[in-house]
Amino acid sequence: MKVAVSGLNNTDNPAPGIPVIKSLQKKNSLIGFAYNPNEPGSYMPEMVDKTYLMPYPSLGFEELKTRLLEIKEKENIEAIIPNLDAELPLYIKYAKEIEDMGIKLCLPSYDNFELRNKNKLDSLSKKLNISYPKTYEIGSISELEKIIDKSKFPLMVKGNYYKAYMVENKESAIESFYNISNEWGFPILIQEVVKGEEINLVGVGDGNGELKGAVAIKKLTTTEIGKIWTGVTIANERLMQIAKDFIKLTSWRGPFELECIINMNQIYMIEINPRFPAWVYFATEIGVNLPQMVLDIMQKKEIKQKLEYPQNKMYIRYTGEFVTDFTDFIKLLSTKEL
Numbered sequence: 001m002k003v004a005v006s007g008l009n010n011t012d013n014p015a016p017g018i019p020v021i022k023s024l025q026k027k028n029s030l031i032g033f034a035y036n037p038n039e040p041g042s043y044m045p046e047m048v049d050k051t052y053l054m055p056y057p058s059l060g061f062e063e064l065k066t067r068l069l070e071i072k073e074k075e076n077i078e079a080i081i082p083n084l085d086a087e088l089p090l091y092i093k094y095a096k097e098i099e100d101m102g103i104k105l106c107l108p109s110y111d112n113f114e115l116r117n118k119n120k121l122d123s124l125s126k127k128l129n130i131s132y133p134k135t136y137e138i139g140s141i142s143e144l145e146k147i148i149d150k151s152k153f154p155l156m157v158k159g160n161y162y163k164a165y166m167v168e169n170k171e172s173a174i175e176s177f178y179n180i181s182n183e184w185g186f187p188i189l190i191q192e193v194v195k196g197e198e199i200n201l202v203g204v205g206d207g208n209g210e211l212k213g214a215v216a217i218k219k220l221t222t223t224e225i226g227k228i229w230t231g232v233t234i235a236n237e238r239l240m241q242i243a244k245d246f247i248k249l250t251s252w253r254g255p256f257e258l259e260c261i262i263n264m265n266q267i268y269m270i271e272i273n274p275r276f277p278a279w280v281y282f283a284t285e286i287g288v289n290l291p292q293m294v295l296d297i298m299q300k301k302e303i304k305q306k307l308e309y310p311q312n313k314m315y316i317r318y319t320g321e322f323v324t325d326f327t328d329f330i331k332l333l334s335t336k337e338l
Contacts, residue, residue: 001027001028001029001078001079001295001299002028002029002030002031002075002076002077002078002079003024003028003029003030003031003077003078003079003080003081003295004030004031004032004033004052004071004075004077004079004080004081005017005020005021005024005030005031005032005033005048005080005081005083006032006033006034006035006054006080006081006082006083006084006087007020007082007083007084008032008033008034008039008040008041008042008047008051009036009039009040009041010039010040010041011040012223012225012227013223013225013227014227014278014317015039015083015084015278016083016275016276016277016278016280017032017041017083018041018044018047018281019276019278019279019280019281019282019284020081020083020276020280020281020291021041021047021048022047022281022284023280023281023284023289023290023291023292024291024292024295025047027292028295029049030047030048030049031048031049031050031051031052031071031075031077032047032048032050032051032052033051033052033054033080033082034051034052034053034054034332035053035054035056035084035087037053037329037332037333042332042338043322043324043328043329043338044322050075050337050338051332051337051338052067052071052336052337053332053333053336053337054067055067057086057087057089057090060090061090061093061094061097064090064094065094065097065098065101068098068101068103069101072101072102072103077103078102078103078104079103079104079105079106079295079298080098080103080104080105081106081276081291081294081295082105082107082275083275083276084275085116085161085162085273085274085275088107088113088274088275089110089113091105091107092107092108092109092110092113093110095107104298104299105298106207106253106254106255106294106295106297106298107253107254108205108250108252108253108254108256108274109253112250112251112252112253112274113274115250115272115274116161116271116272116273116274117160117161118135118158118159118160118161118189118191118271119135119137119160119187119189121135121269121271121272122135124269124272125269127249128242128245128246128249128269129242129245130242130260130267130268130269131266131267131268131269132268132269133156133191133192133193133194133268133270134191134192135189135190135191135192136189136190136191137187137188137189138187138188138189138190139186139187139188141174141177144173144174144177144188144190145170147190148170148173151190151192153167153168153169154166154167154168154193155167155173155190155191155192155193156189156190156191156192156193157173157176157177157180157188157189157190158180158188158189158190158191159180159181159183159184159188159189160184160186160187160188160189161184162180162183162184163179163180163183163184164226165179165180166193173190194261194263194268194270195261195263196261196262196263196264196268197218197219197261197262197263198218198219198222198259198260198261199216199217199218199219199234199236199239199260199261199262199267200216200217200219200228200231200257200258200259200260200277200279201214201215201216201217201239201240201242201243201257201258201260202214202215202255202256202257202276202277202279202280202283202290203215203243203247203255203256203257203258203290204254204255204256204290204293204294204297205247205250205251205252205253205254205256206253206297206303207251207252207253207254207297208251209247209248209251210247210248210305211243211244211247211305211307212293212297212303212305212306213283213288213289213290213293213303213305213306213307214240214243214288214306214307215233215282215283215286215288215290215309216233216234216235216236216239216240217231217232217233217234217279217282217315218231218232218234219231220232220314227278227317228277228278228279228315228317229316229317230314230315230316230317231279231282231314231315232312232313232314232315233282233286233309233310233311233312233313233315234311235311236262238265238267239258239260239262239267240307242258242260242267243258246258246272253297254274254275254294254297255274255275255276255280255290255291255294256272256273256274256275257272257273257275257276257277258271258272259271259272259273276290276291279315279317282313282315283309285313286309286310286313287306287309287310288306288309293306
């Protein structure tokens with residue numbers, strides 16, 4: 001299958017594209033979609049056959065449609081796996097139009113995508129019988145100050161869609177409030193900090209209420225911005241059941257990640273990501289190839305459920321370097337393909 005994959009950034013804040021590509025290389029022909037010529041995956045010839053620069057999602061669907069038609073004519077791509085939060089609303093909202101071009105997708109409904117809104121997670125968590133940290137939705141500094149007066153630090157200051165800061169005092173809370181609201185707007189969420197171990201689960205739903213594959217890990221070390229650096233596979237029946245219930249409740253189609261905190265026997269929902277995480281190749285390496293499952297769902301193939309995997313396998317992220325020609329950068333920037 002000829003598949004386009006986005007999210008080629010692979011720096012200290014890695015996107016999922018390269019891990020997804022590594023999971024699909026053996027059985028598929030791959031094309032890279034980049035939004036910035038600085039994305040390292042664009043220059044890694046062992047990863048993709050060709051890279052195309054894409055219009056930023058903020059430019060709207062007509063720009064995306066025009067670009068997809070151009071690439072479809074050149075490459076005859078059969079499917080796309082979008083891996084970035086910012087681009088997903090366009091792909092989801094206009095899924096029918098894209099599939100009418102002959103390009104397959106495997107995405108949740110728009111209503112399900114909206115579940116990632118952090119101001120909706122409290123209600124969803126109750127339906128899944130899981131705890132959710134006490135959270136306040138605000139739209140002004142005066143509301144922030146009222147919450148600070150009756151709360152204890154540290155607190156989390158979060159955007160409804162993106163960004164989150166842990167703050168230790170009033171000044172840093174106000175600064176974070178402005179940083180997020182200036183970039184992403186309102187509402188802003190103020191949330192209590194839950195102590196415990198960070199556990200994550202990556203999975204794929206088939207769109208019919210069944211969890212087709214999943215792997216759960218415990219984070220051991222993270223970067224300064226919270227990205228996993230080392231982790232270990234775990235068997236947590238409660239977390240796996242939450243994932244099954246989530247898929248059954250929503251009939252979720254495609255990849256997702258549950259981010260949770262476990263304290264003693266209590267699990268708190270922190271976030272739901274509507275796409276693969278950057279550690280998804282870990283699942284592939286231990287025998288659960290979730291990106292390939294997504295392609296199989298697109299092709300309506302019979303998929304055997306895969307929820308078992310080896311325990312105490314350790315994930316280690318590392319950095320690497322390579323050298324390429326600056327002319328490649330100029331070419332990608334000027335011609336929008338490489």
